[in-house]
Amino acid sequence: MNKRNESIVWSDNWWLEKRNGWFVPGKDNILLMANFDKKKISLVDKLPVKKKTGFRMYPRCIKIGQYIFCLPTYEKDILRYDCKNKSWRKISLTCEDEKRAMIIDFEIYENKLYVVSKGLSKIIIINIKQGIVIDEYKIGEKNEIIGKSVFEKNYIYISSSVFSLIYEFDIHTNRINKLWISELDDIINTLCLDRNIFWISGRKRAIYAWNKKNNKITKYEDFPHTFGEYNFSGSSDSLLNIEQEKYMYPIFLESVNVGDFIWFIPYKTNKILYIGKKDYHIKEFVIDENINKQSKLKQHLMLAMYLFLYIREERYIGIYSLKNELILEIDSKQMNYKILNFDLNKDVIKLYLNRPLTEDRKFDLRIFNSLLGEYSKKITCDNVGTLIYQITRDKG
Numbered sequence: 001m002n003k004r005n006e007s008i009v010w011s012d013n014w015w016l017e018k019r020n021g022w023f024v025p026g027k028d029n030i031l032l033m034a035n036f037d038k039k040k041i042s043l044v045d046k047l048p049v050k051k052k053t054g055f056r057m058y059p060r061c062i063k064i065g066q067y068i069f070c071l072p073t074y075e076k077d078i079l080r081y082d083c084k085n086k087s088w089r090k091i092s093l094t095c096e097d098e099k100r101a102m103i104i105d106f107e108i109y110e111n112k113l114y115v116v117s118k119g120l121s122k123i124i125i126i127n128i129k130q131g132i133v134i135d136e137y138k139i140g141e142k143n144e145i146i147g148k149s150v151f152e153k154n155y156i157y158i159s160s161s162v163f164s165l166i167y168e169f170d171i172h173t174n175r176i177n178k179l180w181i182s183e184l185d186d187i188i189n190t191l192c193l194d195r196n197i198f199w200i201s202g203r204k205r206a207i208y209a210w211n212k213k214n215n216k217i218t219k220y221e222d223f224p225h226t227f228g229e230y231n232f233s234g235s236s237d238s239l240l241n242i243e244q245e246k247y248m249y250p251i252f253l254e255s256v257n258v259g260d261f262i263w264f265i266p267y268k269t270n271k272i273l274y275i276g277k278k279d280y281h282i283k284e285f286v287i288d289e290n291i292n293k294q295s296k297l298k299q300h301l302m303l304a305m306y307l308f309l310y311i312r313e314e315r316y317i318g319i320y321s322l323k324n325e326l327i328l329e330i331d332s333k334q335m336n337y338k339i340l341n342f343d344l345n346k347d348v349i350k351l352y353l354n355r356p357l358t359e360d361r362k363f364d365l366r367i368f369n370s371l372l373g374e375y376s377k378k379i380t381c382d383n384v385g386t387l388i389y390q391i392t393r394d395k396g
Contacts, residue, residue, distance in 0.1 A: 005339050007325035007362035012059035014310045042345035048088040071103040080131045089131045105149035116149040148191040159188035183217045189250035192257045199262045201252045205245045224284045232303035254308040259332035266305045325362040
């Protein structure tokens with residue numbers, strides 16, 4: 001008998017190690033662990049902050065040995081959890097002019113953690129064992145906004161969000177080189193690397209392949225004719241705009257190199273696309289999200305389609321459907337996908353019972369249904385209010 005699909009709390013990344021995945025929910029300051037074998041999510045610990053909830057305070061994490069680093073978007077420090085001692089350490093960052101860190105990309109190199117701070121326009125190097133910042137390097141011009149970063153061997157490549165430019169940071173020498181892409185007439189929003197080819201997307205209806213060696217760029221525009229941007233704002237009666245060639249927002253949230261293809265995960269657009277690394281044909285990967293009403297687009301805070309979570313075994317791509325509050329895993333070899341279901345450990349349920357629940361969130365409804373538990377058979381139209389009061393009092 002198949003279980004029905006259960007919603008999962010949203011997050012910005014999962015860090016995978018063996019058969020476990022660690023993550024921090026996007027609105028809750030807790031560290032969770034999902035076990036892929038037991039199909040269960042359990043509580044690791046609460047983050048050592050005053051607020052129980054907060055939008056994207058520490059939404060990304062990375063596990064290195066016995067340590068888990070929780071990385072900030074709208075905060076000014078990094079939190080390190082010691083799995084052996086079950087203790088926390090706060091690593092303060094130098095944030096000028098009330099700027100926020102906004103750490104999106106990170107990598108381990110020679111026992112050091114390199115993080116790229118979009119908010120501070122810096123590469124920050126952290127001693128993993130000591131839990132301290134040991135160096136930092138400014139990227140870009142004054143007030144320039146940096147974008148996506150990729151790591152390759154001993155280099156970090158960081159895109160500018162203003163110019164057709166990629167900064168090349170040499171980890172060995174700490175030198176920064178500017179790589180101008182003269183033929184690119186677009187903003188760089190997503191960036192991924194396949195040997196000498198940088199795959200780029202921006203705000204135009206196109207995918208670009210830039211060859212670093214010869215500074216030549218190839219533009220691919222053979223998109224599906226039904227590709228378009230959803231009307232999240234409700235500014236018009238149309239659910240989907242398929243006429244635009246240039247968009248106000250980036251057309252893709254993320255691009256990743258997995259298997260024989262470069263994959264493009266949509267932001268506000270309607271299709272997951274992939275392009276072959278040999279034939280360079282753009283194709284659509286179909287996921288039925290059952291979007292047929294404009295009102296359904298506005299149910300989530302971020303007004304977007306997906307969040308990118310992980311790559312597993314160089315084959316599987318984990319994404320989070322904001323519309324359906326489910327984790328979808330794409331198999332890049334079999335070219336299919338499945339929904340991942342996880343049970344919630346009692347400690348996770350108990351924690352969420354002490355937080356406000358809203359009926360328009362599927363995950364909150366799941367928590368509420370678990371709250372009912374043994375009481376579910378006792379519910380009638382006449383006693384539901386009294387029963388809710390009794391349950392919340394008893395569960396306390």
